[in-house]
Amino acid sequence: MTPHTSSADAVVIVGGGFGGLFSSLAVHRQLPDCPVVLIEPRKQFLFQPLLYELLSNELQEWEVAPRYSQLVSNKGICWLRDRVIGIDRLTHTLQTLSGDRIPWGQLVIATGSKPNDFGIPGVREHGSGFCNLSDVRYLRQLVQGFHRRRHPNAALAIVGAGSTGVELSCKLADLLEGKARIHLIEMGDSILPNSSAFNRERANAALERKDVIIHLNTSVTRVEANRVVLREDDAIAHQGLVWTAGNQPDFPCLQPPPSIIRGRLAVDGDLRLQGSTDIFAIGDTAITIDHPVPATAQVAMQQGEAVGEAIATLRIGEKPPMFQFNDRGEMLSLGIGDATLTGLGITMAGPLAFQLRRAAYLTRMPALSVGVRSAAAWLINR
Template identity: 30%
Template sequence: MSRPRIVVVGAGFGGLHTVRHLERRIPTGMADIALVAPHDYMLYSPLLPQVASGLLTPQSVAMSVHRLTKETRLVPGHAIGVDPASRVVIVCRPTGELAPVRYDRLVLAPGGVTRAFDIPGLAEHAYGAKTLAEAVLLRDHVLAQLELANDSRDPIEREERCRFIVVGGGYTGVETAASLMRLCEVAARRYPELRSVIRWHLVDIAPKVLPELGDRLGRKALDLLRSMGIEVKLKVSVREVTADKVVLTDGRALPCRTLIWTAGVSPSPLMETLDKPTQKGRLEVGADLRVPGLDDVFALGDAAAVPNLAHEESAYCPPTAQYASRQAATVAENVVSSILGRRLKEFRHRDMGLVVDLSGNDALARIMQMELSGLPALAVTRGYHTLSVPSTTARARILANWAIRRFTGGDTARLGFAHEGRPSSFVANEAVDYLDAQRTRREGERLLENLRERYGED
């Protein structure tokens, strides 16, 4: 029997951990495992706000796929469509070419993209905080605004450049606002005239921040943010964005040249190309993580609607790194079981909690039934991240970066990525030309026919 071809889409928490579990379960040389991903690294996204603030270097959160895997073949590019009838994934390579990748078993873990809304000016002027490129660009941009404000004698320009607005009161938004506020505090030591001008705002349409933490810790988070000098406005969103102004839904027009958009994530559009039921864009799967009606296709992570068997209060598992990492072990076992004709296992996991690092000595943590704040929460938070990072090299870098900041202070030098007049980062960096399902099938059939003519049926 020929070696089964197992294709995994996505090098995030779900995809990379799936590949590593497959390598452990399948004897060397017994399967062809391919990983489709636009980059050759796994991004440890929970620590991106610390990259944006300069607390961590970009290399600390980007873990080499080649170093973390042994026999897996990397297919560079974006998976833009799936043709289940022909068992083909269509990949858009970095060169722009379309290439077919054939599979016997397919695991979809493409993650998501920043969720945008039809707000005038948002696509042209907002900054994202989801990718490594966005985090580095954001840090340079914030520091550049302070430098330009310090060099200007125009009070209106100073106000515009020194006001920063973060949209989104979830994990990413809260940590990004807190981390970058700390960065501004360090940078402002060089610009004493700006200390009274710098303003940070956090706005969210929801009635509270970090609802996952519960009411008590949520209120604690709100108090901490306000004590840091961040103005938090709830039940408010953005109505319009221009190059030098942000208009909120409560009618306020704030002079501002920096809007950071962290208002949620949308599932990858790839999931729509299978013509299977979805839940708000997330592909519905069974408790065994298999797509109903497609015995050879599995899905997990942010882009999959996985039944939550361990909790009655929510029908589907939350799209978090914690769940994606644990779903990876189950999906890898089930892929092997499906090849061997064994019974598949259901995914079941009890939420372990949430940790939030507000930079400095401030942190919050909910571990099972325990609620922590202050230094105990900071120890738990950083301990959790240290243990969760799958690379020993990255772990050493992170610990070294934290120690350097603790004993030598921060650095506010720009790296030269920001420039005026650039396109919206979260649109430019996350845009993928996904094909519609019908075109994908045509492309898949044409490419597959060419393969057959060139190489034969096998």
Template identity: 30%
Template sequence: MSRPRIVVVGAGFGGLHTVRHLERRIPNGAADIALVAPNDYMLYSPLLPQVASGLLTPQSVAMSVHRLMKKTRFVPGYAVGVDTQDHTVVVRRPTGELAPVPYDRLVLAPGGLTREFDIPGLTEHAYGAKTLAEAVLLRDHVLGQLELANDSKDPIEREERCRFVVVGGGYTGVETAASLMRLCQEAAHLYPELRSVIRWHLVDIAPKVLPELGDRLGRKALNLLRNLGIEVKLKVTVREVTADKVVLTDGRALPCRTLIWTAGVSPSPLMETLGKPTMRGRLEVGADLSVPGEPDVFAIGDAAAVPNLSSAESAYCPPTAQYASRQAATVAQNVVNSILGRPLREFKHKDMGLVVDLSGSDALARIMQFDLSGLPALGVTRGYHVMSVPSTTARARIIANWGIRAVTGGEVARMGFADEGRPSSFVANEKVDYLDAESARKAGARLRENEEDRYGD
């Protein structure tokens, strides 16, 4: 009997941890394991705001999958469709061509994209903060605005370049605003005339920031942000964006050349290509993480609607790194069990809490219903990140970066990535042409036929 082919889509928290669990559970040579992902690294996204501020180097949060995998074949490209009839994943390679990746068992963990809305000017002018490239470009852009403002004698231009608006009061938005505000404070030592001009705004349509922290820590987070000098405006969002202005839904028009969009995540469009039921774009799965009607297909992470068996407050598991990492262990075991004909396990996990690092010495943490702030929260927060990073090399880099920053202070020099003009918006950065269910089925069948004609069955 031929070896089973196991394909995992996505190199994020869910996908990479699934591969590592499979490698530990499956003996050498007992199965062919393939990982499909556009980049050959796992991005530790919770620390991206610290990359944007320069506290961490980009290499610290990008861990090579080749170092973390021992028995898995890496397939570069985006999975853009799934042909469940022919058991084929359709992959768009970096060259643009489509290629088939056949499977006997499939685990989908493609993550999500920055959520976009039909707001005039948003896709043309907003910056994202979700990818490694966006974090590096964002840092360069912010520092570039300060340099240009310092060199300008026009008060209107100075105001536009020194005002920054972050949309989204969740984890990413709060940490990004706080981290980049501290970067601007460091840069202001070089440009003392700008100290009174620099303005940071955080806006969110929700009535509170970081609702996952609870009311007490949420209020503390709000106070910390305001003490940093960030103007927080709630129950408000963006109505229009232009190259030099942001108009809010309360009627305010803010002179501004930098809008940072962090207003949530949408599930990967890949999940729609299966033609199976979805919940707001998330592929519905059973408690055993398998897709109903497709016993050979499993889904986890941000793009999967996983029943939450450990909480009566929410019907589905939250799309967080914590849950994706735990789902990976269960789905890996269930893939093995399904091959061996054993019963599948249900996924259960009790939320362990949330940590928020506002850079400097400010942090907040809610661990097993215990609320922490100040230095205890900072210790817990950074300890959690160090333990969660799956690479010893990355841990060493992160700890070294924190230590160097504490001893020598920060650097405000640009890297030059944004020197060629306006970089692509977050929509363009994350855009991939996905197939619909019927197109995926036809493409899968056609590609498999072509492969058989070229190489034989």
């Protein structure tokens, strides 16, 4: 952890996900003499779009989860391994779990989201998510257990057929090799409701090819240790359940209370908190009514870059520009060595799409040295 140095002139970033890390790097690049403090309790940054390849051992942990000490070293950024529990907008200070009170000149809130169980009984007790390294380790153990036990009616349930649920279903089907059936349960009438028609069609074909059983228009009423109960008391037996049905914003308490819309911090088009001149909120924690954008890593990365420019503009007394999202398309993993992608004039699926997807993510890694080492490892192991 970088030694803690903060001042009333510092730019403080709360949260070290895509939005927070890219913000800290962008601010340092735009204002190299300005103190920058990144507050994040985890010791490793997580490149979540590549968690599927970590699960299947197509990538190694150092490629997907580099340490913050590595990412911000020699960049003049102070990484404080702590959690923010309160923000005082009037005094320009924040409170951390360890008891520190930290002043700030500009503040960026980028604390992301957490799984949303929608109050459904049993989800927390009997279900796993797929958003961190612990989830990856749990699923690896689950797959190994299915291979050892060889139960004739073994089944794994995945709730939520958005991108996470679909990508995870495809990857797990390849890893299980028929040792357990996968049930993909979706409340809506189609998988990947926000995806392009091409990606949705390719994903449907992949799921069918891998014998994943899809349950559409199906609501979960409760989760038990060995079964998931659906509407009208129908149930599916399982030996493991993964909940990917949705997320909810996760941010510390702010005083005075800010404007909240659909559970997210309301921001103006320049990413500043409504009613504030020096607080920015980005990523899954924020919502802009006039210019809505999806809650994706791609958006958070671009917002992080935009915050660096916006703060630099503020510091010379000018008004920050409006944020403009540049949609670079969608890439989905559809199993080991397979993917589909659309965007920037490209529509492609199969092994080549898988290689292009990985190469594209390498270029977005927040530290070039990590990306270069990962690319070298990929070329050596091909």
